[in-house]
Amino acid sequence: MKLHLGLGSWADPEYRALLTSPPGVKASERLKAYAAWFNHVEVNATFYALPKASATAEWVKQTPDGFTFDVKLHRVFSQNPQRASAESGWIEKLLAGVQPLIEAGRLGAFLIVMPPTFGPVKHTLDELVPLAEKLRPHALAVELRDRAWVEGAARADTLAFFRQHELVWVAVDMPDIAASALMPAVDEVTHPRIGYLRLHGRNPKYLEADSAAERHAHAYTEAELRQIAKRVRALGARADELHVIANNHAHDYAPKAALALQTLLGGKRA
Numbered sequence: 001m002k003l004h005l006g007l008g009s010w011a012d013p014e015y016r017a018l019l020t021s022p023p024g025v026k027a028s029e030r031l032k033a034y035a036a037w038f039n040h041v042e043v044n045a046t047f048y049a050l051p052k053a054s055a056t057a058e059w060v061k062q063t064p065d066g067f068t069f070d071v072k073l074h075r076v077f078s079q080n081p082q083r084a085s086a087e088s089g090w091i092e093k094l095l096a097g098v099q100p101l102i103e104a105g106r107l108g109a110f111l112i113v114m115p116p117t118f119g120p121v122k123h124t125l126d127e128l129v130p131l132a133e134k135l136r137p138h139a140l141a142v143e144l145r146d147r148a149w150v151e152g153a154a155r156a157d158t159l160a161f162f163r164q165h166e167l168v169w170v171a172v173d174m175p176d177i178a179a180s181a182l183m184p185a186v187d188e189v190t191h192p193r194i195g196y197l198r199l200h201g202r203n204p205k206y207l208e209a210d211s212a213a214e215r216h217a218h219a220y221t222e223a224e225l226r227q228i229a230k231r232v233r234a235l236g237a238r239a240d241e242l243h244v245i246a247n248n249h250a251h252d253y254a255p256k257a258a259l260a261l262q263t264l265l266g267g268k269r270a
Helices: 013-018 027-034 053-060 075-079 083-088 090-097 099-103 125-135 154-164 222-236 253-264
Strands: 004-009 040-043 068-072 107-113 138-143 168-173 194-200 242-245
Touching: 004 053, 004 253, 013 107, 013 253, 027 053, 027 068, 027 168, 040 242, 053 090, 053 099, 075 107, 075 253, 083 090, 083 125, 090 099, 090 125, 107 125, 107 168, 107 194, 107 242, 138 194, 154 168, 168 222, 194 222, 222 242, 242 253
Parallel strands: 004 040, 004 242, 040 068, 068 107, 107 138, 138 168, 168 194, 194 242
Antiparallel strands: none
């Protein structure tokens, strides 16, 4: 198993004290500094704007061989994957923008995060199929946010669907809040090659928060990170490569968690 471990950003102001060494790294070179610590990044900025080839070509230049990028899909795909896949231009612009990553062998997977409103009462997983087909041969990782997909008999059906269509199941680490729709820990590998784990923190006030930063405001303890390391090893035993992203992106919690987890797993970078 090859471990791809990193964060959802290399430029957050709160991360600089930990990740930009030596001090005074230019904004244009922060990715290069980040790549001295991690071998992977999940690009979350692409949720708000499609990537441009000029930018992704620069990403390749600033990172060493073996460094990989997961690219989060623009919010139009999360809002309606079928419509965005069918409308002219979205897929084409996305693929053109990441072409430098593809040519350099640096694209890990595309990531789509479905909203909590995407549940089995009003939606079906078939809505994801046109998007997955148009992105092939590149992998599509899917994070579902309604636990109804994995409750009771639905769990086996959901995982079977992911396996049938070679979708990457995104396992999560989230707060365990009674009677909530938050996804539980379901550690499965459904893609022939890739496993995926996103760490959102365990803020007990997650549902009361007014912003993403507030929801993810949780500093993992050493005991919690040891639990996560155990999950990583178990998932990694079933995947050729495992993508692990610290997404508790309030303050400097994410880089601290990722660096500590990296140490627990026995190395600086793969």
